[in-house]
Amino acid sequence: MFENIPVEVGLIHEGERIRKNDMHVELGGPSIREKFEIVRVRKDDDITDGSIDIIGPDINDLNEGKSYPVGIIVEISGPKLEKDLEGVIERRIHEYSNYIEGFMHLNQRYDIWIRLSKKSFKKGLNSFTQIGKVMQELFKNELPFIEKIQITFITDPEKIHPFYTEAFAIYDERDARARGLSDEDVDTFYGCALCQSFAPTHVCVITPQRYANCGAISWFDGRAAAGIDPKGPIYAIKKGECLDSEKGEYSGVNESAKIRSMGEVSRVQLYSGFGYPHTSCGCFEGIAFYIPEVEGFGIVLRGFRDKTVNGLGFSTMADSTAGGRQVEGFHGISIEYMRSRKFMHADGGYDRVVWMPLEIKEKIKSFIPEGVYEKIATEKDVSNIPELKEFLVAHQHPVTRLWESVEPSGKTHAHQMSVFSCEDIPITAGGFRIILKNARITAEKIIIQPVKPQQPPGG
Numbered sequence: 001m002f003e004n005i006p007v008e009v010g011l012i013h014e015g016e017r018i019r020k021n022d023m024h025v026e027l028g029g030p031s032i033r034e035k036f037e038i039v040r041v042r043k044d045d046d047i048t049d050g051s052i053d054i055i056g057p058d059i060n061d062l063n064e065g066k067s068y069p070v071g072i073i074v075e076i077s078g079p080k081l082e083k084d085l086e087g088v089i090e091r092r093i094h095e096y097s098n099y100i101e102g103f104m105h106l107n108q109r110y111d112i113w114i115r116l117s118k119k120s121f122k123k124g125l126n127s128f129t130q131i132g133k134v135m136q137e138l139f140k141n142e143l144p145f146i147e148k149i150q151i152t153f154i155t156d157p158e159k160i161h162p163f164y165t166e167a168f169a170i171y172d173e174r175d176a177r178a179r180g181l182s183d184e185d186v187d188t189f190y191g192c193a194l195c196q197s198f199a200p201t202h203v204c205v206i207t208p209q210r211y212a213n214c215g216a217i218s219w220f221d222g223r224a225a226a227g228i229d230p231k232g233p234i235y236a237i238k239k240g241e242c243l244d245s246e247k248g249e250y251s252g253v254n255e256s257a258k259i260r261s262m263g264e265v266s267r268v269q270l271y272s273g274f275g276y277p278h279t280s281c282g283c284f285e286g287i288a289f290y291i292p293e294v295e296g297f298g299i300v301l302r303g304f305r306d307k308t309v310n311g312l313g314f315s316t317m318a319d320s321t322a323g324g325r326q327v328e329g330f331h332g333i334s335i336e337y338m339r340s341r342k343f344m345h346a347d348g349g350y351d352r353v354v355w356m357p358l359e360i361k362e363k364i365k366s367f368i369p370e371g372v373y374e375k376i377a378t379e380k381d382v383s384n385i386p387e388l389k390e391f392l393v394a395h396q397h398p399v400t401r402l403w404e405s406v407e408p409s410g411k412t413h414a415h416q417m418s419v420f421s422c423e424d425i426p427i428t429a430g431g432f433r434i435i436l437k438n439a440r441i442t443a444e445k446i447i448i449q450p451v452k453p454q455q456p457p458g459g
């Protein structure tokens with residue numbers, strides 16, 4: 001099938017990771033601002049089937065060990081294709097390009113991160129034409145409703161900007177479409193199993209008010225995909241009975257999650273980061289992380305490169321969040337879910353959000369309830385938990401009311417969760433000093449006892 005390609009292509013290579021020392025070049029990734037991938041449905045006459053264009057240097061002309069901007073535009077046509085399918089077909093770029101030996105593709109949309117290994121480059125994988133050919137064949141074979149396909153790769157830093165801006169406008173337009181609809185308005189949600197190759201127990205549930213964690217698939221996209229390819233990785237979920245409207249728990253979602261996760265996940269509460277939260281694969285755009293010291297949530301996005309207010313960075317917390325698990329207090333989310341009225345609804349929504357990077361705070365400003373916006377701290381206001389506490393008190397953040405609310409039992413009203421987070425935890429034992437770097441310890445009970453000085457013998 002791939003006779004002129006110098007490396008293997010197949011499922012076996014999906015999930016391959018390429019470390020920095022093993023990479024020939026990197027496209028996109030955290031150090032590059034302008035990177036994107038997009039699928040557009042075009043009229044038949046506008047596509048030259050099989051064409052692959054490269055705007056900028058080809059792989060062979062890129063310097064070893066360096067990072068470059070990248071844009072990937074996949075244009076397709078076919079009588080059954082409609083605009084609603086663009087988002088889900090776009091997600092397949094991740095899947096198909098990862099089939100190529102020594103080609104690692106992570107994330108989606110404006111977050112893509114690609115590495116080509118030295119080994120595959122030495123074998124002769126040295127042109128985007130080869131990558132494009134593989135993608136075109138896989139797209140046409142796996143999705144037969146695509147009749148024509150052309151692909152453009154952009155690596156020229158001087159020319160990528162207008163394409164990048166246009167892609168952003170299209171993502172925004174797609175996202176805005178689902179905003180008018182509520183979860184109560186529909187009787188069917190959609191599930192996606194695309195990320196199960198990386199996180200086998202991950203069960204994405206896509207509803208009008210809970211956008212997919214990767215930020216790439218809306219409820220409308222799910223509906224279009226399940227309609228055209230009912231046996232594909234995106235499938236319909238009958239909502240069933242509403243078991244808890246505050247937390248967003250539905251009998252149909254629970255049944256589907258149990259089947260799709262092979263029994264690992266039997267309950268899902270869509271609007272909470274506690275209890276039975278939505279699972280997190282590794283493609284989430286951001287993480288809502290619980291800060292027990294203030295009983296609120298911080299939010300960090302993938303692109304944020306500094307440490308957050310709890311001393312941990314995105315990638316450290318991503319390790320605690322990912323893998324298809326339900327982790328209380330570490331919750332994978334998309335930016336579009338942050339615009340939803342159901343965002344963390346059961347936990348208090350924005351009344352519970354205490355910290356987030358300024359860039360995202362500005363981006364979603366109009367979706368944060370009036371009166372709360374200025375009470376949420378950013379990296380410009382505070383840099384550690386004591387400063388955050390002071391900020392929240394000074395700004396009378398709603399979360400501070402939880403600190404005062406004490407039940408007769410003596411417990412605070414807030415969610416009781418024994419999580420201690422700290423960058424370094426020193427332990428001194430047997431003459432050695434052991435430092436747990438970026439440790440996270442969960443305990444059912446913490447007992448603090450005073451240590452009485454021992455009486456000297458005969459004293």
Ligand code: SF4
Pocket residue numbers: 091192193194195196204212213214215216217281283284
């Ligand atoms: S994050 Fe969810 S919706 Fe997005 S590709 Fe993965 S499984 Fe599908």
